[in-house]
Amino acid sequence: MTEIPQERRVVTAIPGPKSVELQARRLETVAAGVGSTLPVFTARAGGGIIEDVDGNRLIDLGSGIAVTSVGASAEAVVRRASAQLADFTHTCFMVTPYEGYVEVCEQLAELTPGDHAKKSALFNSGAEAVENAVKIARVHTKRTAVVVFDHGYHGRTNLTMALTAKNMPYKQGFGPFAPEVYRVPVAYGYRWPTGAENAGAEASAQAIDQINKQIGAENVAAIIIEPVLGEGGFIEPAKGFLPAIAQFAKDNGIVFVADEIQSGFCRTGQWFACEDEGIVPDLITTAKGIAGGLPLSAVTGRAEIMDSAHSGGLGGTYGGNPVACAGALGAIETMRELDLNGKARRIEEVMKGRLAEMQSKLDNGDIIGDIRGRGAMIAIELVKSGTKDPNPQAAADLAKACHAEGVLVLTCGTYGNVLRFLPPLVIGEDLLNEALDVIEQAFGRI
Missing domain, CATH: 3.90.1150.10 (Aspartate Aminotransferase, domain 1)
Incomplete structure (x- = not known):
């Protein structure tokens, strides 16, 4: 090289x-x-x-949209992926599994916030991870409603377009979209009407009030938020907002999902952005920076939630591809060493x-x-x-x-x-x- x-x-x-x-x-x-x-x-x-x-x-100054955090040709990524490429490119983990997939899940269990028992499922893209997080939350809670936030972005599949706030270019002309998705305010400090200092408390109160009145907390399967909102403008929710929403989710049996696809893997100076206010999500979705440029994503979360889906209910032909898993192990090695x-x-x-x-x-x-x-x-x-x-x-x-x-x-x-x-x-x-x-x-x- x-x-x-x-x-x-x-x-x-x-x-x-x-x-x-x-x-x-x-x-x-x-x-x-x-x-x-x-x-x-x-x-x-x-x-x-x-x-x-x-x-x-x-x-x-783009990193392929926060993907090549370790560089676009990091030595450990190239070394590990090349070795795996020479051994085999694919068997499908759902047919005959391989160690690399398990190793990535072990690393995710160690690195993601919280000391509870965790499990992961691997996929190809961020949108796929978010969509599977919704599936897991719904089967676990036996509820259907999903709550998302103003300025949020979660992907380009039909369900994740519904979750995404911005119309152009992501949604225009592509509907109808998946139902049972509800949007509430986020604490956008710079544009909060009464000032950034009030945004955390006021926005969380408004969001919770809307959920209770318009949806009913008992109907909500998942609340999904980016701890730093990416496509919406790199918005850091004002302090206090995320803890209040996470506590509301916990109090009402709602699965709290941190979408760390853009903000994860050292991007914000912590392994995951939600650590900044001590948030321990029930599920966390990752992609982008996970594998040094190779397509890989994951849903990681509490073992009892992740195990809610029946055998065969999660997966996909390419999910957790062995070469991408090798790249992820190289990327994580680089993040630690450097x-x-x-x-x-x-x-x-x-x-x-x-x-x-x-x-x-x-x-x-x-x-x-x-x-x-x-x-x-x-x-x-x-x-x-x-x-x-x-x-x-x-x-x-x-x-x-x-x-x-x-x-x-x-x-x-x-x-x-x-x-x-x-x-x-x-x-x-x-x-x-x-x-x-x-x-x-x-x-x-x-």
Whole structure:
């Protein structure tokens, strides 16, 4: 495996001529509904760099949407997955099982919050994990209703589209959606009407009141929430909100599900984001960062809940693929050995410090309405000068300016006005600061 030089290099326009040629081929055969943030075709990637087919090297502040936390070609992931690839690629765990699946479940039992007995089931994608968490909660409680939150995102399957708050691009035209899904307020501090300091208590009270009045707590199988809301804008629910909702679930026999698909595996400076307020979920869904870029997801939870489903009720042909399981064991090995929780906390320190400086010193710095997030899951919410009105155009313009200079950034948010930063946890601090220099310069050009 050749090491990729960890330096930004822009040698052509972005996208370059070879990427433009590949894009033309793509348009002929790839469905138009499959979008791309930046039509730059990757040749190789690793550390904090993506190298394209034209030889440009981009600083990666996206990690394939929080997937390649250990880097896109981490040694332990490549080593373990390659060895497994040579032994066998598939048998289907439901036909003849293999040790790697069991090892991943053992690691999940150890790493996820709580010291209770735990079991896991492995799948392919985050949406599949969430959908199976709902199945498990329903069969365990013998109830049907599912409660989710404003600004939440849970996937693109029919059920998870119903769970997801944002219409475009995720839901538009794809209905009708699964029934018995109910949405309640979340403690979005920056936009809470009476101020962030009141959001936790007021939003949890409103949510609980709506559940009691509109659904009936005795009818709710599961409450599902991202401990840091991802696609909705990297919203950290105000302090006190998650503990109040978790306690309400416990008091009413409701399965509390932490959707840690984007926020898990050291991304927020802890193994899982729900640990920040001491939340011990009944079920936790994971994917993205779990396997260093290979498709794998999991539902992990209390053994008695996980065992509620009858034999054969959970599974799937590819779920817990042996190569993906090997990759997961390599990713977890890397997270432990390199203390990626510590690295994530350092990334937060650097990024929040630099972004706060930009906010205070730039002539147009007041368009940065909020700087938020934890660890290497950081965002800025962009607003129109002197207001809190969302400014999606500024987010789009900033992203475009960064891309042109060889820094890959992503946008998100219910209003499309959030610039989010998800660097690989192994990124060098020099690269991180260089990317922040480019972002600062981009502010001067919009």
